[in-house]
Amino acid sequence: MSNPVFSLNLLTDFLGMWQYTFMQHAFEAGTMVAIIAGIIGYFVVLRRSSFAAHGLSHAGFTGAAGAVLFGLNPIFGLFAFTMGGALLMATLGKHAANRDVQIGVVLAFMLGLGVLFISLYKGYATEAYSLLFGEILGISMTDVWITLIAGILVLAVFAVLYRPLLFTSLDEQVAEAKGVPIFGIGLAFMLLIAAATSIAVQVVGVLLIFSLMVTPAAAAQLLARRPVHGILISVLIALLSTWFGLFVSFYLPYPVSFFITSATFLVYILVRAAKI
């Protein structure tokens, strides 16, 4: 990349950036990731399952490392291991509220496996680094397509589950009595987290997944009295932070994930401060 210079004319700057195919890919995938993370994140925070999202992103790390080791596209490893991890966690811990121990058990095992995969893979340093901290600027057209298709599938499943999922998230006991299949809904939601995590890892990496899956939703939940508004606000924060991060990092020599995490964190702090 020739040294891009920021001109203060936002339109010129944007068009300058848009010439680069890798930036277009980054914006396309980043937009879908932000929408999914904002929506699923709202329920992650509402159900207090952020530890599950954390655990699943680590399972994804191992999956991606394994895929790289066998010469496959890391995104397939991400999906396989997050989905498998979700099924394992949901079956081991029947109640979402006290699944912490089961998640910890699965997480530790997964990371151990990840360490093995990385030690077996010779050129591990950059691959591991990009999995841990995200590398959206290296995203291929195939990755964009996989992200878009997976994103649309997640949205479709979410749309079907929305009302019973909200019911069980806010009032599990009454939902159960009213005949809502709470175990099935919980399992389906774990799979949604798995899919959302898999695609979000590409943007912010395993270690920074919370910046898109938890922080925007946490800020939104302080603001919105109706769930539907909360979801919209959460998506908006995730989306604007991602666009901001991509745009700024094109002109500054610092990583995208740093700007995204800082933006969402700043929004959260401002919202918290405004509520006091």
Place this chain on the structure above:
Amino acid sequence: MSERDIIAATGVAAGYGKSVVWKDATFTIARGEFVGVLGPNGAGKSTLFRLLLGLSQPMGGALSVFGEKPKRGDQRIGYVPQRHSVDPEIVIEALEFVRLVACGGHWGFDLPMAVKQERAEALKALRDVGAEELAYRPLGSLSGGELQRVFLAQALSGNPELLLLDEPLANLDIRREGELVQLIKRVAETRGVTVLLIAHNINPLLPVLDRVMYVANNRIAIGEPSEVLNSESLSRLYDAPIEVLRDSRGRIAIVGAEEAVHHHE
């Protein structure tokens, strides 16, 4: 079981795995009755509710609700589970919480037309329990008494014929206890709803109760308050000497003659 009976139990036993919580329960509850369910912690009061809701199966005997075997998701039953508190960080408004019962049982996304109608119905349910002013308040900011009125509105919003209320009076002060009991009684009478209410303290319920169900020592006794809540009947239930004391205004204290089996404040 007669036409009027909503619940009929014949020799029902309840428990988990191999341990029996109570057995040999035989009783009927008629439409429109207000029944207080009392007894020490762990005696199986909530277990009875789980059986009636179809969430667990009886270990033996025959139980019927509305003339059939209880099945999960019966919309004729309104249920308020035992809840200790609500996360103060939850800013979702009371109205949306009440609306859950109407919308949460259906698959799919909220459609604007349905939302409008469901919110109107939820607001009506809140109005019926005198809690209209709480509709747009964050759930986490409500007091114990306010929350119980919101829970009651939620339970009533599907127009149930039977209300199962699990310790709605817990965490309320004496005045709020009395107010809530009167409110439940008034709503139940207006709508002709049958009420089973689990409580720790019989006294706030005495003015409204038709019958008392006392769950203790693996057994269930049921009858009018004066039949069940006397020294002889409770001693028989517990297999131990129990004294029931009454003050000048008819308020009751239950005391174990040898050891304190159950404390009524």
